[in-house]
Amino acid sequence: MTLKTSTIQDVARAAGVSTATVSRTLSNPDIVSELTKFRVYEAVKLTGYRINRAARNLRTQRAHSVLVLLPDLANPFFSSILEGISRHLSSKGYSMLIASTKQVHGSGERLIDYLDDARADGMIILDGGLDADVVESLENNPKTKLILFACEWVEGKDFPSVRSENGNGTHAAVNHLYSLGHRKIAHVTGPKGNVLAHARKDAFIAEVGALKLELKSEWVIIGDFSLAAGCEAAKVWIALDDRPTAVFCASDQLALGFIAELSRHHFKVPYDVSVMGFDDIDFAEQFIPSLTSIRQDRLLLGETAASMLMERIESPDGTSQHHAAVVPVSLIIRESTAPPR
Amino acid sequence: MTLKTSTIQDVARAAGVSTATVSRTLSNPDIVSELTKFRVYEAVKLTGYRINRAARNLRTQRAHSVLVLLPDLANPFFSSILEGISRHLSSKGYSMLIASTKQVHGSGERLIDYLDDARADGMIILDGGLDADVVESLENNPKTKLILFACEWVEGKDFPSVRSENGNGTHAAVNHLYSLGHRKIAHVTGPKGNVLAHARKDAFIAEVGALKLELKSEWVIIGDFSLAAGCEAAKVWIALDDRPTAVFCASDQLALGFIAELSRHHFKVPYDVSVMGFDDIDFAEQFIPSLTSIRQDRLLLGETAASMLMERIESPDGTSQHHAAVVPVSLIIRESTAPPR
DNA sequence: TGCTCAAGTGTAATCGTTTACATAAACACT
DNA sequence: AGTGTTTATGTAAACGATTACACTTGAGCA
Structure with missing residues (x-):
């Protein structure tokens, strides 16, 4: 040695x-x-x-690594996406750097530094909620072509992106409930200002309109994707005079919190109300009742994001690059939805 | 620009x-x-x-980054640990590289390459189940001092490590059940060969012995930390002639699967049996019933691991280094445990 | 004045690769 | 034989920082 x-x-x-x-x-x-x-x-x-990679990186002017930015490292929703990204990157000999937008921001560092100081060749951002000035600094950088949004995106900006079929998923969800016989359907949204929350809410309203269903304004309950918000939403639902017979939640966590809170108040799902979520996280299947949901293929989403970004990194002059990709979702029917009483 | x-x-x-x-x-x-x-x-x-970091890295012979190795990227259990690691690293100007042991192994790369090719200055391994030959290659490398195990560890090897108080946690769990009045307690273990599973099982047997409780061999049910294994364990429990009145599961996922399966068979927790877990994952609080568990401070665990490793990286000659740290756990009492009927 | 010392700065070697350019040998063709 | 082309290799200049060493000042002091 x-x-x-x-x-x-x-x-x-x-x-x-x-x-x-x-x-x-x-x-x-x-x-x-x-x-x-x-x-x-x-x-x-x-x-x-x-x-010696440092030497090679210096000489080739490549970091041979990609930065992935999460809004919050502690959120398990992202882990499969990371797995997908990592698989693709390592197959190309690239490493995966991880940071959270919160943390980078908090430490006074700037996101774009990762690109400017040759730490990473590109970045995948899983957070659509960046501050406007941060987004602007990303836009105005010469390396802006090497930034890709996955899962979430920034409304009104033209960054390359990969996302799930939020519209189609919502369509499938509402129609599933409709075909079970529900005519009064509520929606619990994600956080105000979140692009996914808006996309799903808009699609929900459009879909309910297309089916010519009644929709009272109090049937759209503002939440924030979390378990706790789901609990709160359940309280709101319980307090309604005219309760919808089905609730479509913008995330599984919301749905699980919703069901949990209902159960504390002795409402039974799906007997008293059908509830469904969005994402199909691991627990959706194990919860009692198991949760009907819209499955996002997070692994594929990650792999697609990585492969699109690699294409940009490796083609120097951006010829014929994909600019946006949409990953299909699927309806997973389980126990939490049933015909209304 | x-x-x-x-x-x-x-x-x-x-x-x-x-x-x-x-x-x-x-x-x-x-x-x-x-x-x-x-x-x-x-x-x-x-x-x-x-x-330009590549230039600096070459000149200073430092990568200014640390590799974190997970057994499986898609496992949400690790996300808070990562958050803790990342916080500490970025406060020191270091970046966090992530890979999964499975993937590295599958691609024919060797773990130690990350250190040998100057991609990382040190590594934190969250997987105690590495193959013996991999462990050996890590041991025999001149940079072996820069490898630290967190959460899990390798039995019989002397790598620096950070772990939770598995013994104390198990002690607290068994005594909680005992003090509720339970005298027949079962244990669902983690996977065979996993150090955490063994540590908790050994502590369980010791504790039950110390309290002079009866312990039939079929009351120790082999599982594997997963939801699915929890379901299987529930079937085993149901089939017992002489059923323990309380079950201590080696992970929350096991406990949740256990409860879910019981519920399908119309057993009520904690009325028919008390169940508790280990880890205190997010869902433990929201599940119905909410889960009594042993909380691991995963954030602190991550921070401690990072800070111990940084100490080793920055002190060239390994003077007075901490070799092992243990992070305290705490008993979180919720609805899934109660006095026996 | 002459000497020492400290503070501040510049010169240039160095880290370990990749690669443009030069060279040499071998071969094919007229 | 002379020429052009191909193939295989070597030489040496980058890449962009850090830092050992040398140098220039000016202050402090006998």
């Missing part, structure tokens, strides 16, 4: 060739003769050579 | 000083005169200079 790791010079010496040849053998073997290749490989084995 | 980012040379020129002075101003301002400092800062502003 040598303490000093060996360099390309050591390999060159051991193989009796120049460093250029070693480098070529390792990164572009086709242009090197068989005999030389053999010698170099042997020398690599002998010396235990590992390429 | 210049396309080419400016270098330290540009700043030096703009400030009318040498690159050495610019570098000193930025990294060691105390030794530079006030006037020069002012000039350099102005020049930095003027040029929009951002340090």
Whole structure:
């Protein structure tokens, strides 16, 4: 075990060739003769050579890594997306850097620094709720082409993005409830200002309109995607004079909180009211009752995001690049929805 | 918006000083005169200079980043730990690289490469279930001092580590059930071969022995930390002739699956049986019934791990380093436990 | 005055790669 | 033989920072 790791010079010496040849053998073997290749490989084995990435990164002007930005690291919703991103990146020899927008902001760092200081070649942002000035700084940077939004996006801005079919999902949800016989359907929304919340709410209202269903304004309950907001929404529902027979929640967490709170007040799902969510998180299946939901393919979403970004990183002049991708969702029917009483 | 980012040379020129002075101003301002400092800062502003990390990393022989290895990226259990790690790292100007042991292994890469090729200065491993040959390669590397296990660890090996008080937690759990009046207590374990599962099981058996409680061998049910295993364990419990009145599960997911399955068979928790978990994940509070559990402070665990590792990275010769840390746990009493009928 | 010392700055080597350019050998063709 | 082309390799200049060392001042002091 040598303490000093060996360099390309050591390999060159051991193989009796120049460093250029070693480098070529390792990164572009086709242009090197068989005999030389053999010698170099042997020398690599002998010396235990590992390429020094810092040196390569400096010389190639590439960090060989991508930054993923989450609104909040502690939110389990993102873990599968990360898995998808990571899979694609590591298959291309790239590493995945992670940070939370909150934290970066709090520490006085600027997001764009990651690109400007050559720490990352591109970034995937999973947070549509960035401050306007931050978004502007991202837009005006020369490397703005290397920024991609996944899952969420920024309304009115033209960043490349990958998202789930929020409209189609909402369509499927409302129609599922409709076809069960529900005619009075409520909606619990995500947080005000969140693009997903708005997209789903708008789609909900459009869909209910298309089916010519009654929709009282108090049947659209403002929430924030969390369990706690689901509990609050349940209290609101309970207090209604004219209660909808079905509730479509903008997230599974909302739906689970909703059901939990109802249960504390001795309402039974789906007997007293049908409830469904959006996302199909792991717990949706195990909850009692198990939750009808719209499944987002978070793994695919992550993989798509990574592959779109890699395409941009590797094609220098942005020719024929995909600008937006939409990942399909599917309706998963479980126990929490049933025909109205 | 210049396309080419400016270098330290540009700043030096703009400030009318040498690159050495610019570098000193930025990294060691105390030794530079006030006037020069002012000039350099102005020049930095003027040029929009951002340090190039690749160049610095090469010159300083530091990656200024740490690798965190998870067994499985899609497991939400780890997200708070990551948050804790990330907080500490970014406060020190370090970045967080993430990979999953599965994936690294699958791609034919070796874990130790991250250290050997200067991609990371150290690593935090959250997976005690590495293959023996992988562990050996980590042990025999000259940089082995820069590897730290968090949460889980490898039995019989002497890597630095941070973990929760698994013994104390188990003690608190069993005594909570005992003090409610339970005398027949079952345990659903984590997966065979997992260090946490073993630690908790051993502590459970010891504790039950200390209280001189009866313990039939079929009251220790082998699980694997998952919701699904919890369901299976419930079926086993139902089939017992002599059913324990309380069940201590080695994870919250197990406990929730256990309760869900019982409910499908019309058993009521805590009326028919008390159930508790370990971890205190977010859902524990919202589940119906809400779950009594042992809370692990995952944020603190992450922060502690990061700070121990940073200490090792920054002290070159390993003087007076902490080798192991234990993070306290606490008993959170909720609805899923009650006196036996 | 002459000497020492400290403070502040500049010069240039260095980190370990990649790659443009030069060179040399081998081959094909007239 | 002379020429052009291809293939394989070497030489050396980058990439953009940090830092050991040398140098220039001016102050302090006998």
